[in-house]
Amino acid sequence: xxxxxxxxxxxxxxxxTSVKIExxxxxxxxxxxxxxxxxxKQSLMLMATSNEGSKATYEQGVEKDKFLINHASxxxxxxxVTSAHPEDSSFYICSARRGPYNEQFFGPGTRLTVL
Amino acid sequence: DAKxxxxxxxxxxxxxxxxxxxxxxxxxxxxxxxWYRQIHSQGPQxxxxxxxxxxxxxxxSLIITEDRKSSTLILPHATLRDTAVYYCIVRVVSDSWGKxxxxxxxxxxxxx
Numbered sequence: 001x002x003x004x005x006x007x008x009x010x011x012x013x014x015x016x017t018s019v020k021i022e023x024x025x026x027x028x029x030x031x032x033x034x035x036x037x038x039x040x041k042q043s044l045m046l047m048a049t050s051n052e053g054s055k056a057t058y059e060q061g062v063e064k065d066k067f068l069i070n071h072a073s074x075x076x077x078x079x080x081v082t083s084a085h086p087e088d089s090s091f092y093i094c095s096a097r098r099g100p101y102n103e104q105f106f107g108p109g110t111r112l113t114v115l
Numbered sequence: 116d117a118k119x120x121x122x123x124x125x126x127x128x129x130x131x132x133x134x135x136x137x138x139x140x141x142x143x144x145x146x147x148x149x150w151y152r153q154i155h156s157q158g159p160q161x162x163x164x165x166x167x168x169x170x171x172x173x174x175x176s177l178i179i180t181e182d183r184k185s186s187t188l189i190l191p192h193a194t195l196r197d198t199a200v201y202y203c204i205v206r207v208v209s210d211s212w213g214k215x216x217x218x219x220x221x222x223x224x225x226x227x
Binding site: 004006022025032034035044045046049091093095097102103105106107108110111 | 151153156158160161164200201207213214215216217218219220222
């Protein structure tokens with residue numbers, strides 16, 4: 001149990017376009033999901049907390065208008081990178097929170113390359 | 116959440132136990148110790164967590180010192196597939212957000 005999927009697993013896009021990444025909890029409901037970004041040889045950086053039915057909470061320094069998050073159901077959160085630029089190229093990872101100990105289960109990640 | 120300190124890297128021989136240390140000297144009484152690992156180009160994987168008692172599951176054992184200022188993750192019989200970055204994180208379980216803040220972790224390389 002506790003499987004989290006992401007789609008797509010990788011995406012290449014042109015500069016200026018928008019890209020949507022989906023995060024799904026497959027066998028449990030998650031009122032809270034998280035979005036992380038990871039640059040090469042660096043650790044994961046928390047970008048935002050996504051709550052079902054309400055606005056996301058962004059970490060300091062993360063542009064909310066550039067990284068749009070929608071948590072429309074208990075099993076799906078989406079991250080849209082708007083007007084992507086090469087510096088947005090990164091590994092984007094989501095996680096879903098479950099259980100009394102707030103365990104987080106992570107998706108496999110989405111590698112975004114912006115040309 | 117309390118900060119943690121881990122060695123940047125460790126080598127381990129296949130089949131041997133791997134002991135990964137973590138210092139968390141400013142840990143509060145209501146903060147748990149969590150361990151995750153990240154295999155290259157994958158999402159992190161939960162390993163184990165504990166408050167003050169030692170814990171064991173099918174993946175690893177967690178030994179927490181009596182003063183809770185440090186802990187050790189033990190992989191009893193390391194395999195090549197255990198090569199990964201291991202993250203020690205401390206946080207309050209009752210935190211309604213449940214956010215995890217990742218540090219640099221320890222790069223563990225298991226060699227034949």
